[in-house]
Amino acid sequence: MAFTRLRMDELVNAWIGDRFTPFQLGLLAVFEPGPFALPSGSVDTALVAHELSVRALSVPELGRRVHWTGPGEGAPVWVDVADDVVTRRVGTTWVSPGTDLPTWASNRAILRLDRDLPLWRAEVVDGLPDGRFAILVVVHHVLADGMEGMRLLASLLDADADVVREEPPVRIPASPPTRLDLVRDRMPSWRGGARGRRHQPAGWSPGEPRMALREYRESMAAFTAPRPRTSLPRAVGPTRRMAVASADLGALSRLGHRRGATVNDLLLAAVTQGLRDLLTVRAECRAGLFVRTILPVAGASTRQVASMMVVDLPVGEPDPARRLATIVERTSARKARLQATGGSGPHLLALPIPVARILIPWARRRGSRMIDLSVTNVPGPVAPLWFAGAQMVEAWPIAPLVPLVGLTVAALSYNGRLVVTVNADGAVRDVDVLGDGIASALAVPAD
Incomplete structure (x- = not known):
């Protein structure tokens, strides 16, 4: 019996998250009513949900769950589920007029997913202005990160308006593995001389712990400079607020080309402006102030994030041009360091599972x-x-918060636009100041 066990980069995401910060991300996609419009001006959400559930059956990742294992059984296993389990992951709901849709969606995204079911859910949302509807998709980071989540959403959609999809054949999932199956699956590694190393992932070598420790020390070196005190760090509570900004992606790309910056650099500069506005309102902005941020970096050998890049944003610098130049210099240096060292993840992910289970969280x-x-x-x-x-x-991305970090910014490009969301702890009542500052900084004059 062949098994697909969770990769280490998937497994570590199951160890992260707490009561108020589940490691879940969301995406809210807004649609024109199209063929789902009803004469009353509302949307046939039941028909949308049926179509969505049928499409989900065609995406293998959405038709499986994690079979959690016990001592001696090895890493957890992906197992297929019956079609009716998949279709029940899709529901319908509505919002009343005047609802702050981004904030509503960010609060829905933290409703915990059942770890014994497929690690995603979708809701078809009615009640939007102009007869539109939305689909909110929430996935656990075990299943996907931002890039993989976007790929999964795209697999549910079409490249043009006239695509007709056929209903997939009925799937009959295999029975979940028994304890005996799981133990037998591990026997070849034991017989191959790996006795005593049964918790070590494939490709492990005796030098991995030393290299993992070096990676950890290198990643922590970015935190050596004392961080200025601000009101930004906070314990994260059970609610969220969200602000949204958007910009013309083509105009940003041309501006970046003229200034020797990437779109990502311009995004960081806009976030810096928003933070400057926010901390000015709070009477905390001062010369030399910086705000420390992390940016995920995708790994070469995994589908999920493998490294984190730390950048100190020059919030105290009053000149926007100097702020951008500083950001370009710092991001270029960080990227060069990551390329030279291979990132801060491959060897950490190769640690024996019991060690990684403690060290990484x-x-x-x-x-x-x-x-x-x-x-x-x-x-x-x-x-x-x-x-x-x-x-x-x-399409609005909803990135998760982590304990003691009450703000996260997520950007998503789609069809020539860059949408930026600021997900904040619900107690951050001035998040719109940050969002407005980002929007103002991203506004590029017409060419």
């Missing part, structure tokens, strides 16, 4: 005490996408 908790926010930028589709004839007009 501990390192993450320690790191969260040393940063002020995180920023991520996910490249999305460059052309419009459709859902059974209804065009997707907007």
Whole structure:
């Protein structure tokens, strides 16, 4: 009996998250009503949900769950589920007029997923202005990160309005493995001389612990400079607030080309402006102030994030041009260092599972005490996408918060636009100041 066990980069995400900060991300996609419009002006959400559930059956990753294992059984295993389990992951809901849709979605995204079911859910949302509807997709980081999550969403959509999909054949999942199956699956490694190393992942070598320790020390070196005190760090509570900004992606790309900066650099500069505005309102902005942020870096051999890049944003610098130049210099240096060292993840992910189970969550908790926010930028589709004839007009990413870090910024490009969301702890009542500052900084004059 063949098994697909969780990779280490998937497994570590199961160890992260607590009561108020589940390690879940969301994406809210807004659609024109298209063929789902009803004469009353509302949307046939039941039909949308049926179409969505049928499409989900065609995506292998959405039709499986984690079979959690016990002592001696090895890493958890991916197992298929019955079709009706998949279709029940799709539901319908509605929002009342005047609802702050981004904030509503960010609060829905932290409702915990059942770890014994497929690690995702989707809701079709009615009640939007202009007869539009939305689909909120929430996935656990075990299943996908931002880039993989965007790929999964795109697999549910179409490249044009006229695509007709056939219903997939009924799947009959195999029975979950028994304890005996799982133990037998591990026997070849024991017989091959790996006795005593049964918790070590494939490709492990005796030098891995030493290299992992070196990686950890190198990653923590970015935190050596004392971080200025601000009101940004906070214990994260049970609610969220969200602000949204957007910009023309083509104009940003041209501006970046003229200034020797990437779109990601311009995004960080906009976040810096927003933070400057926020801390000025709070009477905390001062010369020399910086705000420490982390940016995820995808690994070469995994589908999920393998490294984190630390950048100190020059919030205290009053000149926007100097702020951008400083950011370009710092991000270039960090990228060069990551390329030279191979990143801060491959050897940590190769540690024996019991060691990694303790070290990685501990390192993450320690790191969260040393940063002020995180920023991520996910490249999305460059052309419009459709859902059974209804065009997707907007897509808002919802990045998770971590303990003691009450702000996270996520950007997603789609169809020539860059959408930036600021997900904040619900007690951060001035998050719109940050969002407005980002929007102002991203506004590029017409060429």
